[in-house]
Structure formats: C-alpha cells, structure tokens
Amino acid sequence: MxxxxxxxxxxxxxxxxxxxxxxxxxxxxxxxxxxxxxxxxxxxxxxxxxxxxxxxxxxxxxxxxxxxxxxxxxxxxxxxxxxxxxxxxxxxxxxxxxxxxxxxxxxxxxxxxxxxxxxxxxxxxxxxxxxxxxxxxxxxxxxxxxxxLRVAARRDFSQAVFATGIPFAVTSPRQRLSFARTLSTLMPQVAGIRRFGAASLDLAWVAAGRFDGYWEIGVKPWDIAAGILIVREAGGYVTTPSGGDQIADDLVAANPTLHPKLLEAVADGVSAAGG
Missing domain, CATH: 3.30.540.10 (Fructose-1,6-Bisphosphatase, subunit A, domain 1)
Incomplete structure (x- = not known):
C-alpha cells in the first residue's frame, strides 16, 4: 500500500x-x-x-x-x-x-x-x-x-441496510424528534437499520458497500471529515439534509440511486423537528 x-x-x-x-x-x-x-x-x-x-x-x-x-x-x-x-x-x-x-x-x-x-x-x-x-x-x-472501493449498487429500498446514530441523553429535543420521525418513515420500507456507534466507520462502510447509506443529525466534524471524502471518492453522494455540499453537523450519505429517497426521509424528519 x-x-x-x-x-x-x-x-x-x-x-x-x-x-x-x-x-x-x-x-x-x-x-x-x-x-x-x-x-x-x-x-x-x-x-x-x-x-x-x-x-x-x-x-x-x-x-x-x-x-x-x-x-x-x-x-x-x-x-x-x-x-x-x-x-x-x-x-x-x-x-x-x-x-x-x-x-x-x-x-x-x-x-x-x-x-x-x-x-x-x-x-x-x-x-x-x-x-x-x-x-x-x-x-x-x-x-x-x-x-x-465502490459504493453498493443496490437500487431497491426494500433491500437496503442503512446506518445511523441514535440520539442519547444529552442530545437536543430537535435531534431526538428528527430521528424518531425519520426512523418511523424508513423502518417499514428497508431491510434494516444499524447503529454501531462510530460515525467514521459508518461512512467507511458506506464507501465499501457494506451499508447502502448513513444519516445522522448533530455529528461532529472530526467524526465525519475523512469519511465524507472516502464516500464521495467511492462514487457515493454525501450532502446536508437540504441537499447542500458544505456539511457542518447533519449529513446524509448513500449510493447515487438510493440517496434521493433517503434524503427525502431525513429532510422530512428535520422539517418535522423544526430544523
């Protein structure tokens, strides 16, 4: 190497x-x-x-x-x-x-x-x-x-496995409400949702095709900066929930086919939480 x-x-x-x-x-x-x-x-x-x-x-x-x-x-x-x-x-x-x-x-x-x-x-x-x-x-x-590395080629939402970060005790009500809304939207539609507890590896695994996508609200720049580039260089999309490229603390990552639908679900959650 x-x-x-x-x-x-x-x-x-x-x-x-x-x-x-x-x-x-x-x-x-x-x-x-x-x-x-x-x-x-x-x-x-x-x-x-x-x-x-x-x-x-x-x-x-x-x-x-x-x-x-x-x-x-x-x-x-x-x-x-x-x-x-x-x-x-x-x-x-x-x-x-x-x-x-x-x-x-x-x-x-x-x-x-x-x-x-x-x-x-x-x-x-x-x-x-x-x-x-x-x-x-x-x-x-x-x-x-x-x-x-190449992102997964899956096109069917029902076969997709997504990663996320689940809000915990000190997270804001906005983050908790946004997560709950997005989760309730996605759960009936997808093959699975995982929370493994390391944002950098969630993004690395999207790049490797192990996850089909990942979203999180309120993540830190040191957790995601390297992973953003790795996903993009593996052919994936990484944006804000509103679709922008300059990511601060909220992001949505997925392969090009599934990204629009995942983005829609996350944006709806953020909107419902007043974001």
Missing part, C-alpha cells in the same frame, strides 16, 4: 498506526483504564488523550506549519491556515470502553482555496482491531488497504 500513498497520506497512515499500537494495548486492558466523565455517554479516557497527543506530534513533525482541529484539544495553529488536520483519535469511545472492537482513528486534511472555500483534500480511517485502513485523496478514488 505504501507505494500508492501520496506524501500526505503516508504521513497520516504512519501517525494512525503509531497511535493504534497504544490504543490496542489499552483496549486489551480496558477494565484498568482511567476514565473521566465529561457527560452522560460522552467519555474521555487516558487512551484517547494519549492517542491524540501521538497523532499531533507525528503530524506536526512531518508538516510543522499545518493547523489542527482535534476532538479533545480543539483548534490550534491560527485562523489563517491553508492546510488543516481534522482528527478524531478514537471514534467509538463508548464501544472501546465496553470492550467492543468497533472503533477507529479518523484523520482528514483540509485545504483552504484562494477563494476562501474549504475542501477535504485527503481522508484516512483506520480500524485497528480489523487492520482495515480506508483512505482517499481528492480525485484519486477510495481504497481499503489495497482494494478499490
């Missing part, structure tokens, strides 16, 4: 793999982790903090002038950046803490263009427990390890 990676993706892969070694050691001793609680269902572990520090150190060493947006430490590097790393060092923290192997490291690279717009230039999602590395660079396609 190394021969196919660009300089940026090589840097990202090396940082993710170095952090993964630490995370896997901690995961094997999950009961002994020191855990502090930020809020209900929102935990931060010492493993999370160490992984973020390792990734930041590795990326800074390779590209010292780049800015950061990171889950734990926030934004750094100034406002007038041209290149910015967007990092979630441990997406699926609750899974990790409960000994469930569905978690990942997500790293994206954003570029600010001369006109001020921001594009995602490269994305990498690494699942250490399965040793699957999903990666893409703008205009160059999407891959998992050595294999090219």
């Amino acid at each position: 190394a021969a196919r990676l660009s300089a940026h993706l090589t840097i990202m892969a090396n940082a993710a793999q170095k952090a993964a070694k630490q995370l896997l050691r901690d995961f094997s001793e999950v009961e002994q982790l020191q855990v502090s609680i930020k809020g209900p269902s929102d935990f931060v572990t010492q493993a999370d903090i160490r992984a973020e520090a390792t990734i930041k150190q590795e990326l800074t060493k390779a590209r010292p002038g780049y800015a950061f947006l990171m889950e734990e430490s926030g934004a750094s590097g100034g406002d007038n950046w041209t290149w910015r790393w967007v990092v979630d060092p441990l997406d699926g923290t609750t899974n990790f803490l409960h000994g469930m192997p569905h978690w990942a490291i997500s790293i994206a690279l954003e570029r600010r263009l001369p006109d001020g717009t921001i594009e995602i230039n490269a994305g990498l999602i690494y699942a250490p427990c399965t040793d699957e590395m999903f990666w893409a660079e703008k205009g160059s396609g999407a891959f998992v390890n050595e294999r090219r």
